[in-house]
Amino acid sequence: MITLILLTKIYLVAWFISKFQPLQDLFDYLFHLVPEKYQHYKLFDYIYTGVGCPKCLSLWITLIITLNPFLAIGLSYVAHLLNGKK
Numbered sequence: 001m002i003t004l005i006l007l008t009k010i011y012l013v014a015w016f017i018s019k020f021q022p023l024q025d026l027f028d029y030l031f032h033l034v035p036e037k038y039q040h041y042k043l044f045d046y047i048y049t050g051v052g053c054p055k056c057l058s059l060w061i062t063l064i065i066t067l068n069p070f071l072a073i074g075l076s077y078v079a080h081l082l083n084g085k086k
Contacts, residue, residue, distance in 0.1 A: 007075055010065065014057035014079065027051050055079045 017023060031048050038044065050056040059076035063069060 010061050011058050015054045018052050018054045018057055054083050
């Protein structure tokens with residue numbers, strides 16, 4: 001059974017990955033290493049945007065760990081509420 005502690009851990013990991021500045025600098029560096037001819041593909045934009053978004057990361061991490069799409073959507077919504085734009 002999925003507990004509240006597991007969901008909290010998933011959210012905290014997603015928040016840490018998306019908000020920790022040295023990790024974001026590493027992602028920036030890695031995406032700038034992509035050759036120029038491939039940078040126009042939308043896939044790289046989607047991945048780059050998803051790595052910086054706690055809502056997106058909590059959705060995908062929850063979906064990978066639990067394989068429950070309803071739980072993943074719910075946790076993504078909670079992440080959206082907790083990280084509202086100010």
